[in-house]
Amino acid sequence: MALLSPANDTRVNLLLLMADLRSGGRGVTQRAGATSGVEAPLFLWEQLASRLGSPADRAMLRNRDSAEQGDAASSELRDPFTVAVQADHLLRPEERDVLVAARAPAPLSDAAASAIANAQNVCRTPAAKEYVLYLQGASAFWHGDYDKAAAVFLSLQDAKPAWVRETAAYMVGRTLTNRAQTGAFDQYGSFAQNWQADSAKVSDSETALDHYLRQYPKGLYAQSARGLKRRGYWLARDTVRLQQEYSELLLMPPEERNVSDVELAQEIDNKLLGVADGDPRQKIPEETLLREVRNPLLLAVLDLRAMRTSEPASTGVSAGKDDGALTLVALQQQKPYFATQMPLFEYLLAIHAFYVEHRPADVLRMLPDAARQTSFTYVQFSRQMLRGLALEATGDRNALAFWTQMLPGATSAYQRPTLELAIAYHEERSGEIREVFASGSPVRYPYLREVLLANVADAGLLRAQAKNTSAPQRERDIALFTLLYKEATRGKPAEFLKDLTLVPASAPTEGYYMLDDDMENSYFVPDGPSPPADIPLGVFLHNKTDARFRCPGLRGSEEQLAKEPAAPTAQLCVADFIRLNAALSNLVSPSTRADDLGGTPSQFPGVDFARMDTYKAVLANAKSSREDKAYALYRAVNCYGPSGNNACGGDDVPLRQRKTWFTTLKHEYAGTYWANAQQYYW
Numbered sequence: 190m191a192l193l194s195p196a197n198d199t200r201v202n203l204l205l206l207m208a209d210l211r212s213g214g215r216g217v218t219q220r221a222g223a224t225s226g227v228e229a230p231l232f233l234w235e236q237l238a239s240r241l242g243s244p245a246d247r248a249m250l251r252n253r254d255s256a257e258q259g260d261a262a263s264s265e266l267r268d269p270f271t272v273a274v275q276a277d278h279l280l281r282p283e284e285r286d287v288l289v290a291a292r293a294p295a296p297l298s299d300a301a302a303s304a305i306a307n308a309q310n311v312c313r314t315p316a317a318k319e320y321v322l323y324l325q326g327a328s329a330f331w332h333g334d335y336d337k338a339a340a341v342f343l344s345l346q347d348a349k350p351a352w353v354r355e356t357a358a359y360m361v362g363r364t365l366t367n368r369a370q371t372g373a374f375d376q377y378g379s380f381a382q383n384w385q386a387d388s389a390k391v392s393d394s395e396t397a398l399d400h401y402l403r404q405y406p407k408g409l410y411a412q413s414a415r416g417l418k419r420r421g422y423w424l425a426r427d428t429v430r431l432q433q434e435y436s437e438l439l440l441m442p443p444e445e446r447n448v449s450d451v452e453l454a455q456e457i458d459n460k461l462l463g464v465a466d467g468d469p470r471q472k473i474p475e476e477t478l479l480r481e482v483r484n485p486l487l488l489a490v491l492d493l494r495a496m497r498t499s500e501p502a503s504t505g506v507s508a509g510k511d512d513g514a515l516t517l518v519a520l521q522q523q524k525p526y527f528a529t530q531m532p533l534f535e536y537l538l539a540i541h542a543f544y545v546e547h548r549p550a551d552v553l554r555m556l557p558d559a560a561r562q563t564s565f566t567y568v569q570f571s572r573q574m575l576r577g578l579a580l581e582a583t584g585d586r587n588a589l590a591f592w593t594q595m596l597p598g599a600t601s602a603y604q605r606p607t608l609e610l611a612i613a614y615h616e617e618r619s620g621e622i623r624e625v626f627a628s629g630s631p632v633r634y635p636y637l638r639e640v641l642l643a644n645v646a647d648a649g650l651l652r653a654q655a656k657n658t659s660a661p662q663r664e665r666d667i668a669l670f671t672l673l674y675k676e677a678t679r680g681k682p683a684e685f686l687k688d689l690t691l692v693p694a695s696a697p698t699e700g701y702y703m704l705d706d707d708m709e710n711s712y713f714v715p716d717g718p719s720p721p722a723d724i725p726l727g728v729f730l731h732n733k734t735d736a737r738f739r740c741p742g743l744r745g746s747e748e749q750l751a752k753e754p755a756a757p758t759a760q761l762c763v764a765d766f767i768r769l770n771a772a773l774s775n776l777v778s779p780s781t782r783a784d785d786l787g788g789t790p791s792q793f794p795g796v797d798f799a800r801m802d803t804y805k806a807v808l809a810n811a812k813s814s815r816e817d818k819a820y821a822l823y824r825a826v827n828c829y830g831p832s833g834n835n836a837c838g839g840d841d842v843p844l845r846q847r848k849t850w851f852t853t854l855k856h857e858y859a860g861t862y863w864a865n866a867q868q869y870y871w
Contacts, residue, residue: 190231191603192571193536195497195544198234199462199490203454205567206486206533207439208241208601211450212566229634230606238451240602268292269409270323273352279316287311288320296331319348323357330360335368339397355401359410362398366417369394370424386424395421412447423460428473428481431461436484462490479519485530488523492537496545514545536572543575543582552579560594570595570604577611581618589615596631606634613637614786622792623650628659637786639667639704643776644787648672648684651793655691666724670702673729674776677743677763679795682751689729689744698727701772725772733769737862738820740765755806757813761820764803768824777838799838801828815858822854823863829871847871 193202229236274280274288291308294300305324312321326341342364345357369390375381398414398421405411415434422431435457443449448456461473461482475495482488495515520541527534535555542551556576562569573595580588592611599605609632616624616632622641625632632638642651642664654660654668669691676685700722732742740746740762749759767773777798781787804825807813813821826847828837835841851870858864 191567191601191607192574193489193493193540193567194571195493195540197493199494200234200454200458201237202490202493203457203462203486204237204241204450206489207450207454209566209568210439210486227634228603228606229636230603230610232603237603238454242449242451269352269356270320273350274320277316277320277350277352279314279349280320281314281317284312284314284317284320288317288324291321291324296328301328316349319345319350319353323348323353326357326360330364330367333367333371335364335371339364339368355405355408356410358401358404359408359414362394362401362414363417365390365394365397366420369421373424386426388425391421391425412445415446416448419456419460426473428461428477432482432484432487435461435487439484439486457487461487462494479515483526485527485533488526489530489533489537492520492523493540496540498544515541517541517546532572533568536568536575539572539575543579549579549582552576553583558591560591560598562595562598564598564600565595565604567601570599570601570607574607574611581611581615589619593631606637609634609637610786613641617641617645617786617789622646626650626654626657626660635661635664636704638664640781640787642668643671643704644781645789645791646671647792648676648681651675652688655688663724666726667702667704670724670726671776673726674702674773675793675795677729677747678767678798679793680750680754681795682747682754685747686744686751692726692729694730696727696730697723697725698731699772700725702775704775728770728772733766734762735765735769738762738765755810755812757807757810757817757821760803760807761817761824764800764824767798767800797838801825801835801837801839801842804828804837805839816861819854819858819861819863822850822858823867826850826854826867826870830869831871833871 190197191205193205270292271289274285274292277285280288287308291301291304294304305321305328308324309318309321312318322341323345326338326345329335329338329341339361342357342360345353346361348354348357369387373380373384373386395418398418401408401414402411408414419431419434421427422434435453438446438448438453443453446453462478463473475491478491479488479495482491492515498514517538520537524534539552539555542548542555552575556572556579558573558576559569560573560576565573577588577591577595580591589612592608592615595608596605599608613622613625613632616622622645624630625638625641642654646654646668651668651672655665655672657665660668669688672688673685673692676682676688702724703722729743732740732745734740734742738761740758741749743763743766746759746762746766749756750763753759767777783789804821807817807821808825825837825842828835829842829847847870851867854864854867
């Protein structure tokens with residue numbers, strides 16, 4: 190989420206802090222094209238990276254240096270070797286041609302070796318010979334002969350061509366870095382078992398890179414050289430110098446450090462904070478990091494991760510700190526390192542009080558009310574969000590007003606939808622979800638509204654939204670679909686028949702009832718999923734039935750149930766309607782947890798529909814016909830076929846009961862189609 194949280198991806202927390210550095214305390218402006226009501230409160234790391242990546246970052250990524258990238262270089266970039274050769278007035282025309290030709294083949298190919306040999310025969314001037322020697326060093330580099338490559342590049346550091354002289358100096362350091370990591374990684378990119386860096390080789394590479402940087406402090410490859418130095422620190426597990434280097438980079442504009450904020454956050458996460466695949470051989474122990482890291486932003490990300498707990502504070506469980514979480518004493522000892530980031534440090538103390546000690550009242554004393562701001566940095570926004578959560582946890586009657594007061598200033602990416610979620614959650618827990626749908630409601634993001642309609646709304650609200658011409662058509666359709674489904678399956682046949690008249694004759698019958706939680710992907714990720722399809726309201730009108738157990742369609746079945754609420758055949762036909770319409774699957778098996786939005790008890794009377802309950806009811810009904818009971822047994826047994834897992838909902842039925850059903854069907858209902866058709870039980 191857009192607040193600094195123990196639950197966030199560490200890269201998200203770091204990128205939010207970096208965004209504050211760039212904003213100078215003004216908050217991050219919305220990206221062009223982003224509109225409220227579309228942006229999601231919950232997002233993936235890739236989505237945040239896309240939103241906060243600046244034009245300067247993207248331009249830098251397109252134009253980074255490409256020394257010795259060979260055939261892996263972008264087709265949009267001209268090869269620096271070729272550019273240098275073509276511009277060098279010391280070379281003869283035939284030398285330029287043969288050198289360019291020698292550079293063209295893939296570096297590991299036989300053609301490359303042949304072309305370099307040909308260039309060696311043609312080139313006669315001293316400058317041309319140095320270009321050839323450079324190509325020979327590059328060939329050794331790509332073939333993994335790092336000692337030979339380093340010797341060749343070292344011999345060229347007084348070369349006449351300026352490009353050869355500088356690039357060779359850089360390539361000495363790059364070559365020695367590659368040599369220092371020989372054998373470090375297995376085929377999957379993880380550290381090879383029992384591999385340890387050779388400190389002498391790491392030191393050699395650092396010395397060479399420092400030599401290049403002294404000669405060319407603003408050279409073509411200066412930032413790349415610094416990146417290679419960081420790699421050396423990482424290989425050697427030199428946490429102190431690695432975090433010092435990252436501390437300097439965090440303060441530099443992306444165009445100066447040659448790595449975007451997004452890339453830097455990813456690198457820091459991989460190389461310092463931990464790794465995505467969790468390989469223990471690559472991960473620096475957390476206690477080491479907390480002891481050695483001094484940069485306040487990096488330390489804050491580590492602290493937040495260390496305060497992840499097994500239970501949210503809102504549950505009220507545990508009166509004391511969680512085992513293994515960062516202690517308050519350890520956190521307080523970090524205060525000197527936050528001298529320039531005291532609001533951030535205060536926030537970390539409040540996070541500890543809320544998530545670890547479960548003392549929300551303390552948060553209200555630690556974080557003053559500053560809800561009425563014209564804009565928020567992410568640290569400011571996080572402080573106020575935590576204060577709001579503490580108001581909710583203590584039952585303060587002003588919690589809703591507090592969230593509302595924050596809305597005007599929530600102008601940075603993802604801030605407003607976070608508040609929308611908080612408001613929707615508050616209204617749900619207060620039993621006031623109608624306020625979410627009232628005219629002028631600040632809750633705009635479609636999913637927040639849809640999940641409340643699908644899981645909590647009563648019939649009156651669903652019907653009102655289905656008829657609300659000022660609501661988006663998709664929301665109206667969600668409301669009507671939910672209303673009809675629950676009326677059809679919760680014993681409201683008369684109401685169902687009345688509300689069925691709201692379905693247009695042309696309503697679609699294909700597709701799925703799916704809530705709109707992919708809108709963020711659809712709008713902001715180029716290759717994201719398409720916007721959700723139309724809601725298939727037409728399924729309630731068509732007469733899709735089992736060919737062997739003929740039903741009159743859902744309307745006819747509900748008409749029968751309106752006359753006789755426990756009519757066995759009509760009940761079985763409703764169950765068949767559910768079974769035969771995959772579009773209903775997301776309503777048949779709701780997955781919302783109690784502490785999620787939409788997790789409070791439904792205000793619509795009745796219980797979630799389960800086909801198994803229908804089959805049991807028909808079997809227990811003395812008025813059920815022989816055909817009805819045979820079909821109920823057949824369907825009940827097949828609820829577990831062929832996987833052995835219950836596909837019909839309701840309580841699981843033990844194997845011995847399924848065997849009894851099967852035996853009863855085969856013997857007591859012998860001669861029916863369903864007894865003959867059933868060959869197994871599962």
